[in-house]
Amino acid sequence: MTRTPFFPKFADLPTELAVFPLPGAVLMPGVQLPLNIFEPRYLRMVNDVLAADHLLGMIQPQDVHDTEEPAETPSLHPVGCAGRITSYSETSDGRIVLVLTGVCRFRITQELAGQGGYRRVAPAWRDFAADLEQPAATARIAARRDFILALERYCQVRGVEVPWNDLEGMVDTDLVNLLCAHLPLSPEDKQALIETPETPERAVLMRGLLEMATVADLDVDDQRH
Template sequence: MTRTPFFPKFADLPTELAVFPLPGAVLMPGVQLPLNIFEPRYLRMIDDVLAADHLLGMIQPQETPGEDETTPTAPLHPVGCAGRITSYSETSDGRIVLVLTGVCRFRVTGELAERAGYRRVAPEWRDFAADLDEPVSGAIAERRPFLVALERYCQVRRVEVPWQDLEQMPDTDLVNLLCAHLPLSPEDKQALIETLETPARAVLMRGLLEMATIADIDVDDQRH
């Protein structure tokens, strides 16, 4: 996956981070996430980020009873992932279209005062220092059964994936890509991003894929 020479070193990661709370969207190290920015407060956020270190945190808001998780004050999940803006363009109708490339996950130690209407946090990076290492193979204990579970899930959900490219990816990149882009529930995505090591994350993902496949097959059987 994409890791550019412009990525910061671990020691240079910031102590304050602008965040973009978005339900159902997670970023993982090395993975690219396209974003379409149009709200005024987030346009201001992107201007500030580009004027600084180009780093932006993606994080999911928590769902709380009686409160819409998209509201500006919704509490945040404890773990998100910072990305670097690696592509950027402005549209004639006032939007910004960008690509965010995952750099390193972070743990929220506190929320800071808003700036120009957007939210900021104090990130703790220490638990996720390995995110900046080169991707490795051998992290999935049983890669073939993992891919079989993925194939069954994609067949049932009618998800198209580039199988040839996936099979050539190092395990870390493969699992991170799937975390970000498979149509899993927000809760499942959050559980995956909070799982520290790739081997454990691969085990969890395989279980989630198998459970989702069985549930979809049972629903389909009931309809018939």
């Protein structure tokens, strides 16, 4: 996906970042994520972000089952992705509907004091500096055909519809990032993918996850019959 001229340069990425913890919602560089904001604290967060650099961090909360930590402040996974608000509208019933476009992943170095009820972190960007590079149009992951075959089997078994014609023309980084964000994988699988810095390794991991999920579903079907 095209990196727009509104994307910040690596040197301009912020040292503090508001974050929106949401299980199962993974943002990846160049990928768009629609959000429907209605909680007062997150409405304040969006207003503050729009008044500043338009950058917002998406991150998954960690599983807090069997812990005594309050549900409203779960631990955060160490890696998330910052997105730029590229579309924004207000509704008559007090919601904000927006679109985040992924910019660059980050690693949390520390959590900062909250502001207006929402959470903030100090992000480290260095491990994911390549996220801001334009994907090479000629880049190809190893065994792309096998990767696509694994994706086709997964989609057939899971009943997932994807725009195959659009995927065919995508460069590998954009293809893998789009699938990371939008396939119905588990939150744990999505987190493992977002934490894998390089596209080739992320593609290998994704192919393995798709094949395991396909086999597991087929085994369940066999048991039912």
